[in-house]
Amino acid sequence: MFIRNAWYVAAWAHEVGSEPLPRTLLGEPVVLFRGESGKVGALEDRCAHRGLPLRFGTVTGDTLTCGYHGVVFDCSGKCASVPGQDRIPAAMAVRSFPIVEKDELIWIWMGEAQDADESKIVDYPFHGGATPWPHLTHTQHVKCDWKLMIGNLMDLTHLAYVHKGTIGGDPDAHTQAKFDIFPDENGVRFIRWLLNSMPPKLYVDAVGFQERVDRWMEFEFIAPSTVKQFTGALNTGEGAYEEGNREGGFALRVFHHVTPETEDSCLYFWSGANGYRMDEPQVTGQLFQGLKTTFAEDEAILEAQHASLKRRPSPVVATVHDKAVVHADRVIRQLMAQQSEADLRTATAAQAAV
Amino acid sequence: MFIRNAWYVAAWAHEVGSEPLPRTLLGEPVVLFRGESGKVGALEDRCAHRGLPLRFGTVTGDTLTCGYHGVVFDCSGKCASVPGQDRIPAAMAVRSFPIVEKDELIWIWMGEAQDADESKIVDYPFHGGATPWPHLTHTQHVKCDWKLMIGNLMDLTHLAYVHKGTIGGDPDAHTQAKFDIFPDENGVRFIRWLLNSMPPKLYVDAVGFQERVDRWMEFEFIAPSTVKQFTGALNTGEGAYEEGNREGGFALRVFHHVTPETEDSCLYFWSGANGYRMDEPQVTGQLFQGLKTTFAEDEAILEAQHASLKRRPSPVVATVHDKAVVHADRVIRQLMAQQSEADLRTATAAQAAV
């Protein structure tokens, strides 16, 4: 099952143009398009006439014309015209989904439309808002349950094993990191410190560290599907840990968002932002390539883990490093229970209306 | 379910030779072969000995020898010999299917053999019979429910959208075409006229039209699976519409037949016949290539439509252009109901015989 009453990223804003973009989201076929006015529409990718996916269609004005027999729909899913026919049948309509464009992202609401509260969309001012950082973006298709991706981001001791050659390194440093966790009802935030540790190669290449560093990894999970990451390092002694100083060393922000595609796959939207040599686009590019390599390492692990857990889901046995994994899992389960209750309410109301 | 009590095209006559030809028809694996006498056999593609598909076998005389241990079957499915064994067990036999070779086509009957009435096979004199037209043939594999292909041929307003670059063109001309429909119990015939219209590029290339034309499209659906098409155009004023004159312009006949392969795929047998420059084989070849391009456009649409309808079959909402679609659908549903009744009668008789 999916948590439908939530906002998910459907696409990066720049991915949606006058060419229809088909995506499967929460198990539903959706077609996204941008009308001539700039408005974005998200419709069920299925014409009401004969069922052809609307992705074969063409955009005119703020409407989409089906590529089979020319039936036209607007962004609300209403039929605007049927060629050669005056009256439009009431049933000639397709489902549309609430859309909000914000922070370079197209957010979609797949649940009950009346509950779509725009104020609940996650803020991310680093894309183009109040405090923009130079960044690059990626849409990664991963064949795993979306929840495994969240779990992956909640236990960073995997860096020592999965990312040996990129951002990982010394297992002991990772398992002995200082770890503070701040759970709440909507997610969990944690910060790990590798004090007085050897900087990984990627950091050295980035800012030329010559000695040991104090390295932080701050992750904030906002249920159901967003993780904001802020990591960096300063030379030990420059007050990163003691005084909260974050300036003058290495600093990187990653926006992670995992939209369920099917029960067995997800769309992993992420951006990597350069906070250390902000005026150098090629540095942002190098950082992006490093992250791409790193997240491909995760992908291989997650797809194998998914196949394994699909075959036999339990037992899984937690370790001391799973504190954030376990809390995130609890929050997700609560949202699933709320979704079931909402579905029940909707069904009951529908029944009463008969 | 399939309408089994009907004649279907299993292959073009020229496709069946001394090399066994395996085909899945109405969900059943069938192997076709032509014996030395010219006779065509159609057997279940499964040896009665150890189950190997008989397509691995070799043809000798009018028999097929299994490629595993050499058991031999004749065209009736009877076992002709077992190597090194005198007595042939009664159970050593495979199912055979009634076959008729006619009009360059191999017709097969997959239903109850006693009901196979050869007189019910569709006539098509343009292949090689009384009024042959020069033509070329194709066997196209399409991953859709066979009924969608029939539906596609019954609403030609799709030409304006699906076949923009080939035989389509102006949407308004298509949606405003004169349309006469002649439904009957076994199918439906319709004729569409685009009077005083611009000829499509394919027609101009074919016969050099220099002005507006009167263009006809006559389609006859004979249930469950055949559509005969006769289309053409004459210069406006030459009496195509008013006087029934069909000579001296562009004229094309297409034989369409859709044999179910599985619930999700079909074999689309079609021929295209040149009625305008009949003595020029290269013109027949060009016409064929044009049709091949056109029908590949249909294939892309139909496969996407099939996947979409498989996920969610209803609703589909008819437009004014669906008159022939709706009637053809009704005839097909009646044949399905008759098949169910026949199956019930067979089962009841079998029960009574116990």
Add this chain to the structure above:
Amino acid sequence: MFIRNAWYVAAWAHEVGSEPLPRTLLGEPVVLFRGESGKVGALEDRCAHRGLPLRFGTVTGDTLTCGYHGVVFDCSGKCASVPGQDRIPAAMAVRSFPIVEKDELIWIWMGEAQDADESKIVDYPFHGGATPWPHLTHTQHVKCDWKLMIGNLMDLTHLAYVHKGTIGGDPDAHTQAKFDIFPDENGVRFIRWLLNSMPPKLYVDAVGFQERVDRWMEFEFIAPSTVKQFTGALNTGEGAYEEGNREGGFALRVFHHVTPETEDSCLYFWSGANGYRMDEPQVTGQLFQGLKTTFAEDEAILEAQHASLKRRPSPVVATVHDKAVVHADRVIRQLMAQQSEADLRTATAAQAAV
């Protein structure tokens, strides 16, 4: 279902080293590895922590470290350590399987561990034991029910049809071969003689026969999954048949073992041993290539047979050449019945213990 209470070949000894080797055996994902001491471990290929297949791990000492978060398991499946954690949870363990390394083979027991009786493993002294013959080995993946491979080896009249170009040839010679069969409770042995027959090309190339030969094919099936083959030929008149002389002509031993992978696939482990020009490695190599070609012919047949029988399992109708097939099948069915009874006993005992 699988006969789990039996020894199967999991791998050739040389296939298992310090790089984890994943295999699916009897439907279960297993990872094999060789520790630094030379000991071989076979574990369920699924970490108890988060489910990642252990094949992503690395071998240290005689243990395997998971490639996700570094949990360590020994050859018995016991957890040896969790990074950064003192106490090891009781549930942090994976299933291990009894392993015996013998005759260059890694044998595995997938049934109840307490029933794993090493003395029941098939002997094969020709690999490296008392009477070694020069040989080469292969692991062939075949997409068929493992029982079809056994059936294939039990009726050699298929040589005339499937192996026309390699070891087959004259159908009459094969169907008229002398045939003696020696069934017992654990399998069946048979010997076929093609007396005074033309030697196949492979034999001629091997030892330069210039005349007719007496050719033997001795096959011993030991349930559930091993077949030992000894075939060869001497010039007619040199006493192969009458006096039991096996020296001075062509002689070949093949070890066949078929381990179920899934219900629809198996691992076919085989070796081909050169008994005629034992001091010439290139002759052993040529023999091996000949067998590889031959067994690829079987693979094509068996995969098609499997798909056909999966669609419709019965009827299959035996011929006079199926004596060994039928007996082997009976022995296999008895082992299946015994497995069901053992499963019932285990379930009953588990119930009583509550």
